[in-house]
Amino acid sequence: MGFFMHKQVFRLGFSLLMAFWLALGILIPSATALSEEQKLISEVWRIVNRTYLDETFNHQNWAMARQKALSAPLNNHQAAYGAIQKMLKSLDDPFTRFLDPEQYRSLQVNTSGELMGVGLQIALNSETGKLEVISPIAGSPAEKAGIRPRDRIIKIEGISTENLTLDEAATRMRGPIGSLVTLLIERDGEAQTEIRVTRDRIALNPVVAELRRSPQNQPIGYVRLNQFNANASTELAHAISSLEKQGAAAYILDLRNNPGGLLQAGIETARLWLDSGTVVYTVNRQGIQGSFEASGPPLTTDPLVILVNKGTASASEILAGALQDNGRAQLVGETTFGKGLIQSLFELSDGSGLAVTIAKYETPKHRDINKLGIKPDKVITQEAITREQIATEADQQYQAAIELLTKKSVVAEAE
Template identity: 85%
Template sequence: MGFMHTKVFRLGFSLLVTIWLVLGTLVQPAVALTGEQKLVSEVWRIVNRTYLDETFNHQNWAAVRQKALEKPLQDNRAAYGAIQNMLKSLNDPFTRFLDPEQYRSLQVNTSGELTGVGLQIALNPDTGKLEVVAPIEGSPADKAGIRSRDRILKIEGTSTENLTLDEAATRMRGPIGSLVTLLIERDGEGETEIRVTRDRIALNPVVSELRVSPEGTPIGYIRLTQFNANASMELAHTISSLEKKGAAAYVLDLRNNPGGLLQSGIEIARLWLDSGTIVYTVNRQGIQGSFEAFGPPLTEDPLVILVNQGTASASEILAGALQDNGRAQLVGETTFGKGLIQSLFELSDGSGLAVTIAKYETPKHRDINKLGIKPDKVVSQEPINREKIGTQADLQYQAAVELLGKDSVVAGKV
């Protein structure tokens, strides 16, 4: 009996040892990921959860993560490189990584406002110097007398010689009411130091003017340069102002407008439409969401929209919505064809990730990605200077005015 007991005990003990060994191979302590690896994993997870194409460009997405993490990543730069390689495998130029500098810059461009001095700046390709393209009208820089073509040599005593555009812009931004000292060089005047008080700068994407057609019709000409957070409100003010001045027809210029915020495009479509669908969105589950117009529009006057190959994204949503609802006629060239919607994600280290999460279709269910929207009246044109936009040299604008001058269009109140 004692023997049996010992035998059972030994069997029991060996069983425990076996179980412990088996479990031991399964429950290995997880190797802690480094900060750089965590960032790569964070990007992988966001794409895994939200990306439009559930085949991830016909590849094993888990294997892509494994490959990205198999080599040690020494620093953030190495992590950024691994992320970019991972995203490249999706073959989607719109799903992209933004380092902290690029992410901040994109936020400023779409937010519709910033706090700073109010300068558009560029690096002169010939001299490499930081140059003023133009001061924003009414901004602190404008009031301080800074002019177009001025060279900015120093910001707060720091030479701008080795600064990137983003670095220079960041140094000029700051809290409202704070001062920044700029050393400016101007042709014929040498160097001068200018102190500027920072303030809130509204980025107005709307340019407008009341014009008269050859037939005597007052036409409201509106150029929209991007769909930022201010665009809808600024456009509403512009339409109301032009209505009071007696506009009887409109030309909305969306040429070379690269898009911006989806919501902004939807809100602007609502300014023109009484009712109807504006756009359908389709995600990877195939679920269709839709955005509707609920009226009343700010004007029912005839409308012609100018489009070209640089008309993209939110511009195409707006143009497609107004064309499909019979509210506007399109003049110009077939649009760019970006029918994909991105969402922007902020990552743990201050960098950002733009991910294609859905595609859109026009009210008549046209999928315009890579196809674009064809105008009602095709008018080709060589690129022209900004000063010539809306003049006799602007063939597309002239064609729009001619279209509005036809009795049928004005009478029909398209």
């Protein structure tokens, strides 16, 4: 009897709630009456509702955002895509974004093999709203054309980037090999300038490694890591093993202008250098979600200096922060970019995709990376140099790393 009464009260309560919503003029579509377009919007809303880092959803009523999106005219998939983008824009997070089927396929290629385009890693600056270069990919057409980290892309082929999403901007810069794209670039202290870039195939070879000699003839392994794709940690392990066999007594790991990539690749790379200790903490909206640990043995215990600059971002910052906080390496260069948010990629029912910020990183000493970056132990600012000048006498940051390693070696021998 009690159970029956409870059900009646529940039904009454639900009826009153329905009446309240209808009085506000909000139509609640029944589950069976949802169109394909409305189902897609609901699917996106549910994923964000369940996983998004900020539980206030940028200080708004997230349920109302769904109702608003569902009430828009939805005649086709493009209309649904527009409503989804508008709904996500209310979160004010450029990294939480919708990808149409073509953009979703393209993003999957970007982390695994090769792509066609100009070779730029880009982000939307959350404070200015401008499209900003994190870094040009090493050896890419963009780098050869002189585009630098922190450059702002004002126009692509004469079209303002002001209202473009990250993926729309990336799509406009991609195109057939040999075709040209004109970018209007803004740079601190300089007038806006047009740069024409010839599109090409971008090879995503992540590692450059060679044995160098200090002025005192000390063998130093120089390793440059360009990005964290699926091959990064395996390629780096091969490079370290080879340099060990060649007699390297110390290492310089160059992460300058490395815009990051796959979180797991950054973690695996840190483990190559660490005997034990925490690599990184991930923090979601419930607090610390988990940590990734090193379990040794490392491939080498030789002294290590890491080169960083303002183009060092994301997974690169995780690696640099992990080795700095664990006392495994000293950092030389400039404060890093400051992208400390973790996105997860979800495939949607129609083949489109959704990138959602689900967590943020903290270094082993619980330093927040996002918007703050990581400050080096030895700050050395440097004017832009060409690719040919990297790791030469013209490279002041590289020279400072050599000096630091040489001093360490002298102290170790004296002891």
